[in-house]
Amino acid sequence: MAEAKCAICGVNDASGVGEHVWPKWFLKQMDASGKPPNAWSRNGKPILKPGGQQVKLPQRTRVFLPVCIPCNNKLGARFEDPAVAAIKQLAANRWAGSHSATEWRAVGMWWAKIGLMLGHTAASYNHRDLNDQMIRFEGRPPDYSWMVDGSPPPNHLSVFVHHTSMQAGETEAVLGVPEHVQRFDGSVSVSHVFQIATPDLAVAVVSHPGMTIVHPLVERGEAWELLRDPPLLGDLASLPQFGHRRVVFRQGLLVNEGFQIDSSETSRLLSIFAHEIEQAPEVYPGYQPEQPQPPRWRRVMNRVLRRPDS
Ligand SMILES: [Zn+2]
Known part of the structure; x- marks a missing residue:
């Protein structure tokens, strides 16, 4: 079997089974603190084994990504x-602890890497x-x-954090993030x-x-965006504790550049419509990921108008 290409640069061969997305030191520290307290869910719905039980594991799951050395x-x-240093301190203290803006920004970068690699x-x-x-x-x-290129x-990458319980809790705002954005240059x-x-x-x-995002909790000082606006000397434990689905991002359709994502009715409706579209099966079975994709609604319309061969 050919070596997988590096998922980051796309040029070099990846090394071995790939690299840990959650770093080994982090998994070791978290596992030493006890079993994971929660079973696995996806979008608020339990992830089930074939027998119907929810997946709950004795240790943190290892995730690998093919990456070159x-x-x-x-x-x-x-x-x-x-x-x-900051992550070790925070993870050992249920994410409580005071850190400088520089440290919080580094924590935000760490989560950005984790999120982009997990996805x-x-x-x-x-x-x-x-x-x-x-x-x-x-x-x-x-x-x-x-x-990796320095x-x-x-500036359109954001890392939002809030203090949460492990309850889903009440959702205050659904932020519909349009999936495709028509830029000024076309x-x-x-x-x-x-x-x-x-x-x-x-x-x-x-x-x-x-697009810009107006996050209602950040607006009220009850959550932070860590990459551009980290707290000067912040302790997450000082923020109000909400359910983890207090603010939910959901991907939507196509809008024009300059669109503002907020908790307004328009954004909410967009997200609901988009959610229905999300349920539609994918078309374009042979699409090339490198090619610009038509918007999802167009793909769905194409399917309705002209069923693909297969
Ligand atoms: Zn690489």
């Missing part, structure tokens, strides 16, 4: 080294049912090149969302090219 070294230097289509979970059912980005992938993080950009909930910490990694 040079990229892995660069990822380590850029995302692990600056964050490791990669080549991410592989070491548990069959999770591997079959976990969410990965569809269609055109997000930009990974900045992670560029700053894209090109179409694609958005990506990855949400992670762990005891006391809810994280949303959102790539939203050509």
Whole structure:
């Protein structure tokens, strides 16, 4: 079998079985703190084994991504080294602890890396049912090149965090993130969302090219965006605790550049409509991920108008 290509640079062969998405030191520390307290869910629905029981594991799941050695070294230097001290302290204390803006930004970069790698289509979970059912980005992938070529993080990449219980809780706002954005130059950009909930910490990694996001909890000072606006000296435990689905991101349709994502009725309706579209089966069985994708509604319409051969 040919070696898989590196998921980050796409050029070099990946090394061995791939690299840990959750770093080994992090898994070791978390496993030492006890079994994972919660069973696995996806979008608020339990992930089930074939027998119908919810997947609940005695230790944290290992996730691997094919990455070459040079990229892995660069990822380590850029995302692990600056964050490791703060993450170790926070993870040992249910994410409580005061840190500077620089440290929180490093924590945000660490979560950005985790979210973007977990969402990669080549991410592989070491548990069959999770591997079959976990969410990965569809269609055109997000930009990974900045992670290893020295560029700053894209200004449309956001990492939102809030203090959470492990209850889903009441949802205050559904933020519909349009999947495709028609740019002023006529090109179409694609958005990506990855949400992670762990005891006391809810994280949303959102790539939203050509759009701004007004996050209601951040607006009220009850949550943070870590990449551009980390707290000056912040302790997550000082923020109000909400259910992890207090603010839910959901991917939607096509809008024009400049669109503002907020908790308004328009955004909400967009997200509901998009949710229905999400249920439609995929078309374009042989599509090329590198090609610009037509918007999802167009793909669905094409299917209605002209059933693909197969
Ligand atoms: Zn590489």
